Amino acid sequence: xxxxxxxxxxAKSLDHAIELLARPDGEARLLAGGQSLIATLxxxxxxxxxxxxxxxxxxxxxIAVKSGMVEIGALTRHVEAERSDAIAxxxxxxxxAMPHIGHAAIRNRGTLGGSIxxxxxxxxxPACLVALGGEVExxxxxxxxxxxxxxxFKGLFETALGPGDVLTAIRxxxxxxxSRVGFAEFARRHGDYAMVGLAATAQxxxxxxxxxxxxxxxxxxxxxxxxxxxxxxxxxxxxxxxQALAADLDPSGDVQAxxxxxxxxxxxxxxxxxxxxxxxx
Amino acid sequence: xxxxxxxITLTVNGETVAETVDARKTLVDFLRDDLVLTGxxxxxxxxxxxxxxxxxDGVIVRGCLMLAAQCDGANxxxxxxxxxxxxxxxLQKAFEQRNALQCGFCTPGMLLTAQELLRDGGVPxxxxxxxxxxxxxxxxxxxxxxxxxxxxxxxARAGGKR
Numbered sequence: 258x259x260x261x262x263x264x265x266x267x268a269k270s271l272d273h274a275i276e277l278l279a280r281p282d283g284e285a286r287l288l289a290g291g292q293s294l295i296a297t298l299x300x301x302x303x304x305x306x307x308x309x310x311x312x313x314x315x316x317x318x319x320i321a322v323k324s325g326m327v328e329i330g331a332l333t334r335h336v337e338a339e340r341s342d343a344i345a346x347x348x349x350x351x352x353x354a355m356p357h358i359g360h361a362a363i364r365n366r367g368t369l370g371g372s373i374x375x376x377x378x379x380x381x382x383p384a385c386l387v388a389l390g391g392e393v394e395x396x397x398x399x400x401x402x403x404x405x406x407x408x409x410f411k412g413l414f415e416t417a418l419g420p421g422d423v424l425t426a427i428r429x430x431x432x433x434x435x436s437r438v439g440f441a442e443f444a445r446r447h448g449d450y451a452m453v454g455l456a457a458t459a460q461x462x463x464x465x466x467x468x469x470x471x472x473x474x475x476x477x478x479x480x481x482x483x484x485x486x487x488x489x490x491x492x493x494x495x496x497x498x499x500q501a502l503a504a505d506l507d508p509s510g511d512v513q514a515x516x517x518x519x520x521x522x523x524x525x526x527x528x529x530x531x532x533x534x535x536x537x538x
Numbered sequence: 539x540x541x542x543x544x545x546i547t548l549t550v551n552g553e554t555v556a557e558t559v560d561a562r563k564t565l566v567d568f569l570r571d572d573l574v575l576t577g578x579x580x581x582x583x584x585x586x587x588x589x590x591x592x593x594x595d596g597v598i599v600r601g602c603l604m605l606a607a608q609c610d611g612a613n614x615x616x617x618x619x620x621x622x623x624x625x626x627x628x629l630q631k632a633f634e635q636r637n638a639l640q641c642g643f644c645t646p647g648m649l650l651t652a653q654e655l656l657r658d659g660g661v662p663x664x665x666x667x668x669x670x671x672x673x674x675x676x677x678x679x680x681x682x683x684x685x686x687x688x689x690x691x692x693x694a695r696a697g698g699k700r
Contacts, residue, residue, distance in 0.1 A: 259583075263542070295605065299564070299602060300583075312608065360674075361654060361673065362591055
């Protein structure tokens with residue numbers, strides 16, 4: 258299908274984008290990589306009146322490590338993160354997740370900020386952000402603010418972003434020698450959205466793990482922490498952690514799998530990811 | 539400031555093109571309908587099938603997930619241009635020899651996707667080749683022959699050595 262008619266404007270700056278967004282009808286959408294947005298326009302799942310193209314706005318792309326945090330500009334493309342030495346070294350969870358996101362042609366265009374702002378419940382990056390305990394930087398009509406990942410994802414495709422807001426960057430704590438990360442997902446075809454996925458972080462604590470954070474995706478409306486399983490994993494018991502998932506997760510079925518299948522797969526993933534967390538040097 | 543019709547000037551297969559397009563027109567529709575470059579195909583129109591793969595500023599993209607209006611100032615290459623330049627002549631020959639195209643609908647996208655992997659040099663593993671083309675559907679399901687063709691070209695370009 259073809260998109261319904263809309264107007265197109267190229268934002269000259271962040272302020273210009275915010276100014277263009279401030280329409281009384283609220284029917285403007287930001288265009289970043291467009292790899293989800295244009296698909297939804299083509300399918301007429303949405304029909305905004307105005308697209309504001311952020312591509313070309315200076316200062317929104319790039320990867321920087323400062324004050325113990327890795328800052329990734331919203332317009333940074335997946336391919337840049339995938340090939341970044343800074344990401345591999347300081348944000349290894351994102352490096353692990355990157356090859357699972359879309360396909361080469363998608364990663365050449367898609368942006369990290371776009372993926373977080375779109376908040377697809379089956380997408381990899383929102384779960385990574387939650388697992389890492391990261392934060393989101395937002396610019397809006399009333400200035401800038403920072404929102405923690407745990408507070409950012411509100412509901413199905415719903416985030417802390419207001420209609421006049423632009424997501425400008427994400428920040429995650431830079432890895433330390435004690436950091437452990439794990440990532441696994443099931444998808445029918447490599448690069449497709451996951452049926453179930455798991456992004457995890459922990460801190461090495463002697464021979465065990467501390468501060469385990471398990472963020473599942475594809476099993477709810479937002480990335481979901483499996484808190485009871487986290488506790489069990491901290492106690493070092495993988496079997497108990499898998500058992501605990503029964504209380505943590507209650508996925509609905511979708512076109513890809515039933516809720517029961519997803520629940521089973523969540524346990525399989527937990528075993529794989531627990532192994533990754535425990536086996537890192 | 540914002541328009542439903544946009545003036546764009548871009549380079550397509552080495553030639554400068556200036557057109558006025560609907561803001562909602564996708565890049566692949568612009569190439570096919572306005573420039574009659576029909577080598578890029580339109581399949582799913584939501585980024586899943588890869589039939590519309592073209593190059594923008596040197597890298598492959600989904601032609602259905604970019605707007606023509608976004609390509610003002612861009613350098614766009616289609617399978618026609620890349621063919622005429624001779625860049626993928628060996629790949630095309632290998633596809634033909636190994637029967638890596640049946641109906642041919644996915645072939646332009648497959649060629650450009652494969653070339654992006656091979657351009658980096660070296661001989662990728664069959665698994666890497668499969669991963670690279672994982673975003674391109676062949677509904678004749680002739681994937682095995684496609685992987686064979688890409689692998690043989692990688693080996694030939696590397697001088698027959700692994």
